[in-house]
Amino acid sequence: MGRSPCCEKAHTNKGAWTKDEDQRLVDYIRLHGEGCWRSLPKAAGLRRCGKSCRLRWINYLRPDLKRGNFTEEEDELIIKLHGLLGNKWSLIAGRLPGRTDNEIKNYWNTHIKRKLISRGIDPQTHLPLNETTTNTVKATMELDFRNAPKPVSKPSFYLDFIYNQFQFKPNADSLDEPNCTASSGMTTEEEQQQLQKKKKKHDHPSNGQELNLELSIGIHSADSSRV
Template sequence: MGRSPCCEKAHTNKGAWTKEEDQRLIEYIRVHGEGCWRSLPKAAGLLRCGKSCRLRWINYLRPDLKRGNFTEEEDEIIIKLHSLLGNKWSLIAGRLPGRTDNEIKNYWNTHIKRKLISRGIDPQTHRPLGEKTTAAATAKNPTSTTTTTIKTTHLDFKNNPPQSLAEINVLKSNLDFHHSTFIPTKVEAASLEEPNCTSSSMTTDEEQQQQQKRETQEVNLELSIGLAGAIRPESTRTSSPNSAESRLQAVVTTTTHQLFGSVVTRAVCLCCQLGSSQQRSDQLCRNCQSSNGVYRYY
């Protein structure tokens, strides 16, 4: 069965927005707030589809948008986050107040890619150019311009949820591996910008072993984000205390402590940790407060 169109295309405008359309949209959202995008165009008297309105608002009209060039600091944050998250533009945008996913995506494709290449770094893998890419990454990403999501069968708990403590332990060990290979510490993160981002004390053989380990134990970066999401406010948790999910969460909580070094007992603002906020590091900036705790770690 075909999917129903998001709007009546015959009666909708397309292309650039006019000032009048912008004004109508702004006015409507000012009065009624965001949401219900499907019905918004009709209610606001706009001949646009809801998706188009949403996009226009989010990417252009929102009052909290930061216009203008990206700073060097923002560049570095984007690069670091991309090395952790891949092409998860919305997640990256969530860590850069006032920037939209679309804006970051465009900026990445037009500026940062080139910048990294000029530094001798592969913008997709964040490894030195010329270094062998994994077969999985190559197969997943034949054009090298699209998503390089490193998949794992072990950590795909959406399709294969852990059924036993034993499986959870496997998951935990994978997460430990994840930590040791992909989540950079502050020192490691700093080295990400270097053309040779491997540890300087590592011998070539050790590097090759690490590389082989990476190839055999693929890690799902996408999942690592989901795990953070598992640590959500108590009120929103619905799983039973003995469910695989809640047991997994207990592991995740423990593991998250390990992932980020010292045990943190309260919410920490990642923006601050990454240096994008002037906020004290033990406080949440507005951006993190509004993220529903998804990216806080405890």
């Protein structure tokens, strides 16, 4: 049995959003907040898939989006976070207020990759290009992924693993700041509840506190030869 579609494809619009559609979506979310994306299109009078509505809101319509060019500081922060987390765009976006995972992913692929290559750095391993092949194994050993929980791609396990590898000090406040919400930009009280729910997802299981990525940046900054 195949997976059921997320919406009635025959009756949904696709492609670029019109101003009218944007307005309907914004009006609806202003009135009712972010809620059940599946039922939102019908309730808002949109002939769109719920997923499409969510994406449009998160990546384009959210009021707290920064937009515009990335600063040099943001560039460096993205590079450092990517070195730590890999292609975990949503986690990276969570440390860049006003930026979305999609935006960062695009920016990485179009600008930063080239920037790193021009510096002679492999964008995937963050090691010098001519040493990439031999050092990949070495770098992997440094992080000792042999003991990584399976599957490594599971964010909570993955963060837990990095936490242990680098022995981060927990910082309970780090994700309480509105600026640090991962690509949702929630502000109202009821939305804060959702944030709490989200936070819970990534909490360190043993102590219930947050991973402080600023410390991780410090570790990498101290060893500038790697970035």
